[in-house]
Amino acid sequence: MPVITVYYDDLEELSGIDKETVIRRIPMMGCDIERIEDDHIDIEFFPNRPDLYSTEGVARALKGFLGIETGIREFKVAPPVIKITKDKEIGKIRPFLACAVIRGMQFNSRSIESLMALQESLHWAVGRNRRKVSIGVHDLARIKPPFRYIAQHPDFKFIPLDFTETMTMREILEKHPKGVKFANILEKFDKYPLILDAEGNVLSFPPIINGELTRVTEETTDLFIEVTGLDKSVSVALNIVAASLAERGGKIESVTIDGEWQTPKLEPLRMNLENSEVRDLLGFDLTDEEIISCLQKMRYGAKTSGSTIEVSVPAYRSDILHNWDLIEDIGIGYGFDKIQPELPSTSTTGKSHPISKLRDSLHEIMVGLGYFEVMPFTLTSEKVQFDMMRREKAEGITHILYPISEDHTIVRTTILPNLLEILSINKHRELPQRIFEAGEIVVDCRTQQQLAAAAIHPQANFTEIQAIVDAVLRERRIEYEVAESNDTAFIEGRRADIIIKGKISGVFGEIHPGVILNFGLEHPIIGFELRL
Numbered sequence: 001m002p003v004i005t006v007y008y009d010d011l012e013e014l015s016g017i018d019k020e021t022v023i024r025r026i027p028m029m030g031c032d033i034e035r036i037e038d039d040h041i042d043i044e045f046f047p048n049r050p051d052l053y054s055t056e057g058v059a060r061a062l063k064g065f066l067g068i069e070t071g072i073r074e075f076k077v078a079p080p081v082i083k084i085t086k087d088k089e090i091g092k093i094r095p096f097l098a099c100a101v102i103r104g105m106q107f108n109s110r111s112i113e114s115l116m117a118l119q120e121s122l123h124w125a126v127g128r129n130r131r132k133v134s135i136g137v138h139d140l141a142r143i144k145p146p147f148r149y150i151a152q153h154p155d156f157k158f159i160p161l162d163f164t165e166t167m168t169m170r171e172i173l174e175k176h177p178k179g180v181k182f183a184n185i186l187e188k189f190d191k192y193p194l195i196l197d198a199e200g201n202v203l204s205f206p207p208i209i210n211g212e213l214t215r216v217t218e219e220t221t222d223l224f225i226e227v228t229g230l231d232k233s234v235s236v237a238l239n240i241v242a243a244s245l246a247e248r249g250g251k252i253e254s255v256t257i258d259g260e261w262q263t264p265k266l267e268p269l270r271m272n273l274e275n276s277e278v279r280d281l282l283g284f285d286l287t288d289e290e291i292i293s294c295l296q297k298m299r300y301g302a303k304t305s306g307s308t309i310e311v312s313v314p315a316y317r318s319d320i321l322h323n324w325d326l327i328e329d330i331g332i333g334y335g336f337d338k339i340q341p342e343l344p345s346t347s348t349t350g351k352s353h354p355i356s357k358l359r360d361s362l363h364e365i366m367v368g369l370g371y372f373e374v375m376p377f378t379l380t381s382e383k384v385q386f387d388m389m390r391r392e393k394a395e396g397i398t399h400i401l402y403p404i405s406e407d408h409t410i411v412r413t414t415i416l417p418n419l420l421e422i423l424s425i426n427k428h429r430e431l432p433q434r435i436f437e438a439g440e441i442v443v444d445c446r447t448q449q450q451l452a453a454a455a456i457h458p459q460a461n462f463t464e465i466q467a468i469v470d471a472v473l474r475e476r477r478i479e480y481e482v483a484e485s486n487d488t489a490f491i492e493g494r495r496a497d498i499i500i501k502g503k504i505s506g507v508f509g510e511i512h513p514g515v516i517l518n519f520g521l522e523h524p525i526i527g528f529e530l531r532l
Contacts (some may be wrong), residue, residue: 004049006042006055010110014059014247016068021198026058029065030332046098048319051240053121054246055114057316064299065333069073072312075246078213078253082145082224084195086258089151092156093186094206096195096265097149098234099255101140101225102245111248112216117243120350126237127207129405132186133229133237135360136195138214140222143197147156149228151191158202159212169194169205178209184406195226204228223250235402236318238264243316268301268312274399275309281327293325294333310522317499325462355449358532362438362451365475369468378420379408384417388518390488396444411442413454416489416529423456431523438532454511454527462494462510465526469498469508472530480505489515498530506530 026043027033031052035040045052052058063069071405082101105111119135127133154170160179167175167464169192173183185207186192195203202211206228216223225241227234242252252261286294288304295302301312313320320326331339352360363373379400384407386393398411398502412418415437423433434450436453453468468481471481481499487507495509508528516525 002053002059002125003042003044004053004055004121005040005042006058008427009039010055010114011062012252014056015063016123017059017062017066018179018248020113021066022062025066026062027085028332028336032338032399044128047125048127050122050318051238051243051314051316053125053240054244056279057112057240057245060243060247060299064297070293070296072296073243073246073299075243075252075315077264077266077307078368080254080256081169082147082253082264082418083259084145084147084149084226087150088146089191090149093151093191094187094228094230096229098238099257100225100242100264101240101253101255102225102242102250103140103221103253104249104251105221105223106218106249107216109218112218115241115245122240127229127234128403129407130182130207131406132143132231133227133233135237135241136204136206136210136226136228137241138203138210138226139216139220140224140225141220142288143201143203143224143236144199145224146198147203147224147226147446148196149226150194150196152194154190154192154255156169156194158205160205160209161212161215163212165395172205172208173191176209177187180518182208193228195228224255225461235263235265239266239315242266243314254513264315266315268314269320271311271313271320271323271326272305273309273311274307275501277323278327280331281324282331282334284339284523285484286330287446290334291330297333298329300326300329346393358436358449361476362472362532365472366436366438366451366453367470369434371436371455374419374422374435374437375439376415376422376437377408378412378413378442380418381407381408382407384421385410386517388420389417389435390512390518391413391487391489394443396413398442398445400467413441413443413491414526414529415439415441415450416454419452419454420519420521420525420529422516423454423525426519427432427521432460449532452527452529454525456523456525458523460524461509462526465508465510465528466496467507469528469530473498485509488512498528 014017023078032044034044044521057073084099085096123130123134134338157166157168157170159166160172160176172179189372201213203214204210222254225240246252254260275288278291288309291309292302295311303310311326394413400409419435422435434455438451441450482496483499485497485507486497487495489512490509497504506529511525511527
């Protein structure tokens with residue numbers, strides 16, 4: 001989840017709220033304090049609140065929560081002056097576009113850092129790591145409208161952000177750090193998206209990198225914001241950025257796209273709420289006036305309309321999909337600390353689950369053998385599970401219906417690839433490194449318990465991992481045999497299957513050099529995985 005850095009002086013300038021009050025009260029808004037430093041605080045917000053991914057968003061929410069400025073924040077949007085057109089070919093590559101102009105900004109290092117952090121957090125939370133949505137922010141004074149959004153040949157050249165020499169778009173994908181990281185988004189296309197001004201200057205190569213020409217500095221006063229993507233989420237991201245900049249005094253101006261429609265659209269959404277719904281979900285009674293007060297503290301507009309409460313939802317609150325979302329905010333506005341705890345009407349005696357007992361036993365054994373426990377994600381990708389492990393794709397894979405990124409498309413079927421990922425992340429640490437996990441996998445939609453371990457150091461060999469497997473099984477009083485394995489993740493002749501009661505229940509050996517290189521590692525690695 002995103003961790004947002006908020007500087008106390010910047011937040012106090014925007015909201016008038018002092019450091020001590022922020023530290024004491026902000027957890028009551030439903031977020032976690034990650035760390036407290038002398039000049040800033042790091043706050044972890046849930047993915048459903050991307051409007052809080054900036055100091056400006058936090059200031060707006062805190063002012064309402066503390067009663068300093070309540071009710072819905074109205075945004076005035078000036079009529080369009082600037083136009084942008086879309087090339088027909090772009091519809092096959094990255095078809096959706098939303099734009100805005102923000103005028104009258106006064107930037108400093110704090111506000112620029114906040115804007116860039118918001119941009120990157122939205123790329124993750126809304127944009128699915130830029131694939132679904134990407135945002136470009138440009139110094140309007142350095143470019144000349146009208147603008148064009150086109151599909152361009154990969155040999156087109158311009159100077160990308162943070163570089164001083166021209167590069168072709170193809171070279172950017174091969175050599176620029178951002179290009180290398182996000183090149184996979186465009187790998188199947190013959191032409192690439194590009195946004196140009198009236199004189200042919202490059203604003204952006206979405207979703208990869210901006211042009212160096214439009215870099216935002218402390219001298220920048222007017223911004224052009226473009227959001228490109230694959231669906232209507234582009235408007236969600238644009239609304240959040242525009243609302244955030246408005247908190248710093250920016251004047252929002254709409255942009256005409258293809259001469260047909262204008263963005264941004266910042267009109268609030270209207271919803272109706274019944275008092276009985278609030279009571280049923282929260283479990284205690286509130287009057288209509290108290291409900292309205294709670295909603296206003298959470299920066300909604302609210303008023304009674306007959307027997308219902310009419311709620312105006314700000315355009316930047318993309319997370320409000322159901323009345324239950326409103327009621328959750330009513331609970332936050334009322335105050336978690338004010339809700340009286342009650343003892344349950346029934347009582348039970350708890351005991352450890354057999355799986356927990358098994359894991360505790362394995363933890364004790366593995367720690368005694370010198371291994372450290374890790375807890376990697378259970379979501380992974382076919383690339384990591386199979387391609388990087390040199391294994392054929394298994395049957396019974398459980399796919400994620402709406403994956404948040406390419407890195408989390410399936411539920412893992414084995415644990416060992418996750419351990420190699422952790423070793424890859426920690427390759428700057430001293431050796432030896434020995435790690436393990438006793439956790440869950442899913443095959444054919446059925447959950448199984450497995451134990452896996454991996455060790456990396458220059459002397460790692462088959463004899464060492466065989467001794468570890470033997471120690472684990474003997475401590476568990478499990479009789480076993482070994483047989484030659486054909487698992488291609490391991491080196492031929494230095495791998496073995498674990499046979500328990502006549503069935504293959506695991507594998508161990510020396511990891512294949514190809515697998516080691518696939519994970520960006522260099523030293524020998526040994527490992528095993530065992531079905532529990």
